[in-house]
Amino acid sequence: MSRSARQPVRAWLITPALAAERFEKARSCGADVALADLEDSVAPPHKAAARTTAARFLHAAAADGPVLGLRINSPVTADGVRDLAAITDYAPQPHLVLVPKVESARDIEIVAGVLGTGEHTPVIYALIETPRAIDRLPAIVSADRLGGLLFGAADYAALTGCARTWEALLYARSAVANSAGSAGIPAVDSPYFDVADLDGLQREAERARALGFQGKGAVHPRQVPVITRAFTPSEREVAAAQALVAADRETQAAVITVSGQMVGPPLVAAARAVVDRAASASSAPSS
Structure with a gap:
């Protein structure tokens, strides 16, 4: 990443961009990567306000803190175009940008073309969450500026009609891990959505690590220590x-x-x- 090529990517915490009251906790809970979300957690009428609030999330970046970034809307949608236009005026810029609904290398190239400048080049991760994306992984990982992959279990399960269990999602997870490995980039696993079930989170994180993933998403700060331990060698x-x-x-x-x-x-x-x-x-x- 921009601060260090060896920056770990074990625990990723995603916080709604409108929830400014949660920003400090997101930045201080021990996650390796903390993202403000402009996509699924923000309803369409509030997207413009979220773009303004998200800029504040990036202001407290610290040398010993997490990598700070954003999950934008798909760059092939109107909201995604507006996100990219707004981000070009941010100071500071995000260290990492997570691109949802990626189904082609073009999606990554669009974001890289808009946000990459001589002064700053964000790390770009592709969120792989559709059956078409799984089929097109070899082409997606060919994108020059792609920094890594993140698997999105919820959308994938909804689109295929499969259960959101380890067994039902094993093929998709394996495809993501394999393609990331072939490209020499990190793969990060989907969040575990039962916030109260930390034992279940630990089991799933350990399985994901065994499959080749280097990290996992978190939907609540209390999940971060469990994920960090699971992806740290003993x-x-x-x-x-x-x-x-x-x-x-x-x-x-x-x-x-x-x-x-x-x-x-x-x-x-x-x-x-x-x-x-x-x-x-x-x-x-x-x-």
Whole structure:
């Protein structure tokens, strides 16, 4: 991201752009990314007011705080065009822009073309939430300015008629994680909507991490610590990864034996990723 290429993306908190009273909590709850939402949480008659309020959300960016950004309306809608026009006058500019209903690389290119300047270039994430988007993922991740993918379970389930369960959404989640991996960009999982069920959130977050996601959306600040823990390597994981990396460095062989297991380049690369993830997490804001 603009402040650091190693900025973690574990917990994302999305706050309605009209809810200015929630801005301070959103910025201080320990999320890695905090977004003001101009899209689903804002009714059409209030979009203009939300654009004005959203600018205030970006003013309190701190070096040791979360990445601050916006979820805009689709850039191929009138409200999306108005969002982009308004953002060009913001000071400061958002560090990250989440683009909903993405179904082509063109959607990303439109946002990049409008908001990218010589002085500031926001990170752009695509919200993948339609069956057509799942089918077109290979083309979407070809967009030059795409920084990552976020899976939107609620809209996808509504459009397909499937249940909003892990099993029913496994194909779509796998497609998002696979395409992000093929492009070398992060994938962030959909929020868990039962705010009271923190155990269920933890289970789903752990499953998402196992599938290849690097973070997960949050709909309430109380979910942030659970998500952060789930996507942060444990001390045991880090120690095992460090031992593997050290053994590879010492032997410099194509295949090595560590703790009785044969280890080749793919497992060494995975271990290095764990070590890097732990290093970035140690310098991130804590809840």
